[in-house]
Amino acid sequence: MARSPHAASPRYQQLADALLRDIENGKYRIGAMLPPELELCEQHGVSRHTVREAIRRLVDMGLLGRRQGVGTHVKARSGRGRFVASLGSIADLFQYTQRTRMKLIDERPVTADDKLAELLHCKPQQTWLKFETCRYPLGKPVPLCHMEIYVVPAYGAIRDEIEGDGVWVYGLVEKHYGEHIVEVQQEVGTAATSPRIAGLLHCKPHAPALHVTRYYYGRGERLLSVSVNLYPDNRFRFATRWRLEWDQ
Amino acid sequence: MARSPHAASPRYQQLADALLRDIENGKYRIGAMLPPELELCEQHGVSRHTVREAIRRLVDMGLLGRRQGVGTHVKARSGRGRFVASLGSIADLFQYTQRTRMKLIDERPVTADDKLAELLHCKPQQTWLKFETCRYPLGKPVPLCHMEIYVVPAYGAIRDEIEGDGVWVYGLVEKHYGEHIVEVQQEVGTAATSPRIAGLLHCKPHAPALHVTRYYYGRGERLLSVSVNLYPDNRFRFATRWRLEWDQ
DNA sequence: TTGCTGTAGATGTACGGACATCCTAATCTT
DNA sequence: AAGATTAGGATGTCCGTACATCTACAGCAA
Known part of the structure; x- marks a missing residue:
């Protein structure tokens, strides 16, 4: 009825x-x-x-x-919803309104010592490929941020395309190796800019900077890439909108 | 069949x-x-x-x-999902593993000048109630962060409960006024600690600090509260996990 | 004890029908 | 011409049935 x-x-x-x-x-x-x-x-x-x-x-x-x-x-007792935030793609994680260009500063294989092993969530002695880059807004001389990017050595071929407009490392990994990023863990803290990096970034030494570490995972919880970004000053702010999912 | x-x-x-x-x-x-x-x-x-x-x-x-x-x-053409992050409650936004206590430093009504009006997304001359507080981990003398909290004057009665263990302003608003927080907008940047606040926080003047602004909205996009938090040093880091929602 | 098998009971899939509700557009009325 | 009414067609709700598939458990056999 x-x-x-x-x-x-x-x-x-x-x-x-x-x-x-x-x-x-x-x-x-x-x-x-x-x-x-x-x-x-x-x-x-x-x-x-x-x-x-x-x-x-x-x-x-x-x-x-x-x-x-x-x-x-x-499974749960509460009738109130969860707060969720969503992104259309990983690129939205960066929230750059303008397109950007990546400039390669250094590239080398690194062997993880204890400190690096902790950062990369791996065992010491493991080798990774490390890129050091700066990211510039298109047509501007002042960089937006400094980046250290770690990938597993097997992905070395991405070096040929890492410089250019609108390039993201996770995009190259997805394109060249058919790996899909399924999860990104992001940690945001703060740090003082070291003198060397301050020179690259055109800011004062010891100036406050946003310190962002991102872990990119593929299927099966496989860590594909790690990036450590430094955004000086107030050239950048993260905006996140959390919404209650299903209200009652 | x-x-x-x-x-x-x-x-x-x-x-x-x-x-x-x-x-x-x-x-x-x-x-x-x-x-x-x-x-x-x-x-x-x-x-x-x-x-x-x-x-x-x-x-x-x-x-x-x-x-x-x-x-x-x-509605859309892409077969790839969205990245989403979720919180069990607003309290998870703070990610304090230990319980904390709030200590009131100052309380006063303020009239918005141009600068404050921009912060609060309101028109100048509007009045708000401003609380200045520090948040301490339970039983520890070093504060975790400095907070400026703005609420509409009608919610003044929360002052009686603002000091105490595990208190969150949004919780008081929800409890006393039946308003449910439906959306939170959060902006994370960095700033140098001013000498006065450095004294309150037991850190060096001009030390780097995380600068977090949060806007709390109720139903109908009504702005209920704004808080400006300053986390000095590396006493605190934001961790967010973004996951691909429906994979294929 | 160990391992296999069968069975009961739970959710998952898929078919069918009927009517309710909502929206649009055509039609009728004023 | 403007408003009210009607009709058609779309999704929404709700019922019924049947069988598939998976799991846990009891019972049997090696």
């Missing part, structure tokens, strides 16, 4: 609300199993389709989890 | 893949309408249930949009 004309909300929504209440009230505790679908059908006098639609909502909200052959269990 | 035993994937998935190909190939261009559900049923020889399941996937991926009574249209 279809829902009555003036019902406030569809039945699956009412059922989802009821289940949400039961979860928040503690009738179904975290880790506990929900009754099977057919049982919920009887209890609430609806079809299996409606039950599945209601459960689907709660699964999307992260409150429930399901496994075929096993059942449906409670 | 159910799917044959050894099929690689369910029919709705095959149909979703087929539609995705058609979108990427340009058969259905951005903004164009997809054929109606019943037409897709005939074209692909499946039931409406299967068609709706396939379309649901593409809607979840952001490729399609639908409106009751109108139809299904193409």
